[in-house]
Amino acid sequence: MSTPYAKLPAWADYGLIPVINLAVAFVVAGFVVLLVGENPFRAAVVLVEGAFGRGQGIAFTLFYATTFIFSGLSVAVAAHCGLFNIGGEGQGYIAGLGIGIICLAFDSVLPWWLTFPLAIVAAAAMGALWALIPAYLQAKRGSHIVITTIMFNFIAASVMVYALVGFLKPAISMAPQTRTFLDGAQLPKLNWVIELFGAKIRSAPFNISFLLALAMAFLVWVLIWRTRLGYEMRTYGHSSKAARYAGISETRIIIIAMMISGALAGMMALNPTMGDQHNVALEFVSGAGFVGIAVALMGRLHPVGIVLAAILFGMLYQGGAELAFEMPAISRDMIVIIQGLVILFAGALEHMFRPYVQALFASLSPKSVGIEAIKGKGA
Amino acid sequence: MDLFNAIIQVLDSTIRLSVPLLLACLAGLYSERAGIFDIGLEGKMLVGAFAGAASASVFHSAYIGLGMAILISVAFALVHGFASITHRGNQIVSGVAINFIAAGSTIMLGQAWFQQGGRTPALASDERFGAIIWPGADAVRGVPILGPIYSELISGHSVLVYVAFLAVPFTWWVLFRTRFGLRVRAVGENPAAVDTAGISVAWLRYRALICTGVLTGIAGAYLSMVQNGGFVKDMTAGKGYIALAALIFAKWKPVNAMFACLLFGFLDALSIRLQGTPLPLIGKVPVQLMQALPYILTVILLAGFIGKAIPPRAGGVPYVKER
Known part of the structure; x- marks a missing residue:
């Protein structure tokens, strides 16, 4: 029982099992839809059509996906190092402070393509800084990173309220948000890319930070699987003892991994602020940091999987909005339930169906799960 | 006298605000002592609050509401158990x-x-848990110092408040004076030893989680049926996480938990009371x-600057029986 599960072929491990878990999550979600007296099949059709039916829907889906790619990558980088960064929400939120300061300072003087890199640096730095303290406390003082990052989410919320009702908002305004950014801090839209394929888009906030998200996904792949640092992180994640024995500094690797994770979480703030609302407002992250957990689990911590899972969740957000419009009994909170179910079935219960899948594979072709090889050796 | 009344009022709301924290904190105590981390206190409180208020308004009974709150909350605790134990x-x-x-x-x-x-429909007064006025509370109100303390602080709370504070010695007794409590603590420290003694680790942990579910259910019912006359969305507003913080602050001990929750409740009451008023010496403190x-x-x-918080040793680690 020490190694409870035999190996499955890679495609089953990375493809089949997530799909089964996802399917179960959706079946349970279907029961919730039944419970409020709607037809789950019609709901599914409305959801998919709302997300991909028209160019407008696709643009919104990709807009939401942009944020989730960042937050998913953030969770994944920490997870490869064996750390559970549940603080993406707070790291993203506090990054809004950096973005706000940069944008308010430079939007009247610099063009967007100069403000944007500055804002990226500011957002990443704030996010990394917010992850640094929990990381330091984990590495040096042994306090549990999950608890400290949760606490930092709340502290970030308080800091942001303080900043937004205080120095960030214009003095004459009552609303706790910054003034609207000028052209110098508004990211160009990417809607024309979708329009190339013949779709018409009225207005959608799909913007250039999507490209940044894709670039980051590639960089995370390079980092984790093609660099020495990534190797050290994965080693530490698999076995902290082995890492220590190999001479990897525990403190250094925890702090670096968490700061990268925090920087990625910080960058997710660019999309809703500079890309969409053109201001920094209260609660602008609105749970995207937590969605990252579901996205990372769904994508099996691999950047390609994360991009796909982020698009899936983008689809749920966009389709869910359409669904709430079409079916009054279903509100947008349906997405929150689906997220929870995905986290439950793809995360906490990820091994639930594995024995059955293994039994199936073993009966179909024993070689595929390596049973024959073991028998051969034993005999 | 004004100052005295103000203090009494702040302390009174301290009690009211710390009750949900205390119940949730004790709930977390059972599961974490048994070696199961529970970030889901918040969610269980929330479903408890909803189930309580919804069924109280449908069946017109506060007690059916409380029962449903506990039932649904335990169901969620069992889901947590199914995922993390089984x-x-x-x-x-x-x-x-x-x-x-x-x-x-x-x-x-x-x-x-x-x-x-x-929201759920606003609850009528017989669908909520009303205040219990202790004998003589009105009579002694006029007595200086002790009168207001008795009539405001001790008397005049709902039954769930007293349940919450009685749960503290009860939890202490269960954990430190019963066989079940000894085993719960053991399974949180060294499940293999418990297993060797022929006691089921899984069943023990499930029972601890049921205790957690019962207490979060009561905490939820308190929020929606005592503090508020109905369920409002997201009404737990992070209380589950504060309870978790209090649990760490209390170093996983029931009596400490009560003081930690009272402290956090007091901070909350004070911040409401002091909104915008400057303090002597410090000046205006941002809310x-x-x-x-x-x-x-x-x-x-957690950083170890005020003593050291050492969690139960087997916390967060699923138990794998060696064959």
Whole structure:
């Protein structure tokens, strides 16, 4: 029982099992839809059509996906190092402070393509800084990173309220948000890319930070699987003892991994602020940091999987909005339930169906799960 | 006398505000002592609050409401157990999932069933837990000092408040003076030893989680049926996490938990009371700082600057029986 599960072929491990878990999550979600007296099949059709039916829907889906790619990558980088960064929400939120300061300072003087890199640096730095303290406390003082990052989410919320009702908002305004950014801090839209394929888009906030998200996904792949640092992180994640024995500094690797994770979480703030609302407002992250957990689990911590899972969740957000419009009994909170179910079935219960899948594979072709090889050796 | 009355008022609201924290904190105590991390206190409280208020308004009975709150909350605790005990899933991931499912389903079902934007109908007074006036409370109100303390602080709370504070010695007794409690503590420290003694680790942990579910259910019922006359969406507003913070602050001990919750409740009451008024010596304290203080204190404690918080040793690790 020490190694409870035999190996499955890679495609089953990375493809089949997530799909089964996802399917179960959706079946349970279907029961919730039944419970409020709607037809789950019609709901599914409305959801998919709302997300991909028209160019407008696709643009919104990709807009939401942009944020989730960042937050998913953030969770994944920490997870490869064996750390559970549940603080993406707070790291993203506090990054809004950096973005706000940069944008308010430079939007009247610099063009967007100069403000944007500055804002990226500011957002990443704030996010990394917010992850640094929990990381330091984990590495040096042994306090549990999950608890400290949760606490930092709340502290970030308080800091942001303080900043937004205080120095960030214009003095004459009552609303706790910054003034609207000028052209110098508004990211160009990417809607024309979708329009190339013949779709018409009225207005959608799909913007250039999507490209940044894709670039980051590639960089995370390079980092984790093609660099020495990534190797050290994965080693530490698999076995902290082995890492220590190999001479990897525990403190250094925890702090670096968490700061990268925090920087990625910080960058997710660019999309809703500079890309969409053109201001920094209260609660602008609105749970995207937590969605990252579901996205990372769904994508099996691999950047390609994360991009796909982020698009899936983008689809749920966009389709869910359409669904709430079409079916009054279903509100947008349906997405929150689906997220929870995905986290439950793809995360906490990820091994639930594995024995059955293994039994199936073993009966179909024993070689595929390596049973024959073991028998051969034993005999 | 004005100052005295103000103090009494702040202390009175301290008690009211710390009750849900205390119940949730004790709930977390059972599960964490048994070696199961529970980030899902927040979610379980939320479903408890919803189930309580919804069934109280449908069946017109506060006690049916309380019963349903406990039942649904225990059901969620069992889901957590199913994932983290039976299937050895990641306990934190499972807790996060429960919080999400709770947050989404309470709003959606509330909207679908009552059509009031995620609220449940306002509860009539016989559908809530009313205040219990202790004998002689009105008579002694006029007595200086002791009168207001008796009539405001001790008397005049709902039954759930007294349940919460009685749960503290009861929990202490269960954990430190009963066989079950000894085993719960043992399974949180060294499950293999418990297993060797021929006691089922899984069943013990499930029972601890049922205790957790009962207490979070009561905490939820308190929020929606005592503090508030009905369910409002996201009404737990992070209380589950503050309870978690209090649990760490209390170093996983029941009596300490009560003091930690009273402290956090006091900070909350004070921040409401002091909104905008300057303090002597310090000047005007931003209300956000007061709100963040429980979290900051917990981080400082966790960092080991105020004593050291050592969690149960087997916490968060699924138990794998060696064959």
